[in-house]
Amino acid sequence: MTDSVSVMIQVKGVSKHVQTSSGRLDILNDISFTIPRGQTVAITGSSGSGKTTLLGIMAGLDQASSGAVWLGEHNLSQLNEDGRARLRARHVGFVFQSFQLIPHMSALENVLLPLELKGVTQAKSLAQEFLMDVGLSERLHHFPNQLSGGEQQRVALARAFITRPDVLFADEPTGNLDYNTGTLIADLLFKLNQENGTTLVLVTHEEKLANRCDGRLHLVAGCLAAKPEDPS
Numbered sequence: 001m002t003d004s005v006s007v008m009i010q011v012k013g014v015s016k017h018v019q020t021s022s023g024r025l026d027i028l029n030d031i032s033f034t035i036p037r038g039q040t041v042a043i044t045g046s047s048g049s050g051k052t053t054l055l056g057i058m059a060g061l062d063q064a065s066s067g068a069v070w071l072g073e074h075n076l077s078q079l080n081e082d083g084r085a086r087l088r089a090r091h092v093g094f095v096f097q098s099f100q101l102i103p104h105m106s107a108l109e110n111v112l113l114p115l116e117l118k119g120v121t122q123a124k125s126l127a128q129e130f131l132m133d134v135g136l137s138e139r140l141h142h143f144p145n146q147l148s149g150g151e152q153q154r155v156a157l158a159r160a161f162i163t164r165p166d167v168l169f170a171d172e173p174t175g176n177l178d179y180n181t182g183t184l185i186a187d188l189l190f191k192l193n194q195e196n197g198t199t200l201v202l203v204t205h206e207e208k209l210a211n212r213c214d215g216r217l218h219l220v221a222g223c224l225a226a227k228p229e230d231p232s
Contacts, residue, residue, distance in 0.1 A: 007036055009069070010070040014028060014030070014067035015066045016057065027053050029222045030223075033224065035215075036199075037199055039214045040215075041217060042203075042215075043202065043218075043219065044207075044216055050222040058201065059092060059094070060076045060084035060085075060088055064077070093159075093165035093168040094171075095160050095169075097172035098176065099152040099156050099176075103144050105144075107147065107155045108124070108127055108140040111127040114162060115127060131158050133158070134154040134158045134192075139151060149176055153173065164196055165198060167198065168193065168198045171203045173185060173186070173189060173202060174204070182206075200213070
């Protein structure tokens with residue numbers, strides 16, 4: 001059991017393997033670490049090192065083959081799929097590389113959705129405030145296909161933070177954006193994270209983005225490395 005006052009995430013002895021036509025494939029091997037509340041942590045590593053798999057297990061989107069994960073005082077391995085979904089709805093936000101906006105909903109409606117699902121009063125005015133905060137006050141009624149990639153990710157950030165989650169998981173949040181737009185989105189991500197006191201865990205291949213975090217978890221072939229590989 002983790003100290004839920006000071007620790008947001010505890011991963012203990014987590015491994016993940018799947019069966020393939022050629023035998024067992026080990027994706028993660030005996031991963032253990034803790035992340036204090038309010039910290040920002042980057043998960044780095046080469047393609048295929050297990051970064052996204054680890055993020056999914058930490059968020060309760062996937063299950064480990066062995067080991068345990070706690071979000072606060074909640075042991076994810078003791079919850080069924082519905083229980084994990086309820087936990088995510090109450091405590092977790094997501095930002096994805098591909099934005100994951102609902103195409104037939106406007107920017108305002110996309111941001112409103114998590115509030116309406118929770119039955120929040122005055123949801124519309126709150127959604128408008130968040131969209132203004134990310135610089136989209138003139139884009140409230142635009143649909144995703146009418147927005148640039150950077151604007152879509154701003155909508156996704158507003159949607160992720162509007163429920164004031166305890167932890168935000170971001171999977172390559174700047175991966176589909178050009179350098180300048182990606183830098184602006186990263187600035188906004190860290191600004192909103194600091195304002196809301198959120199624990200941020202992000203998967204990234206960008207060294208500049210990883211270096212902005214308080215800590216780093218570097219994966220090499222499914223194992224947690226003591227320090228990043230020398231890029232040279």
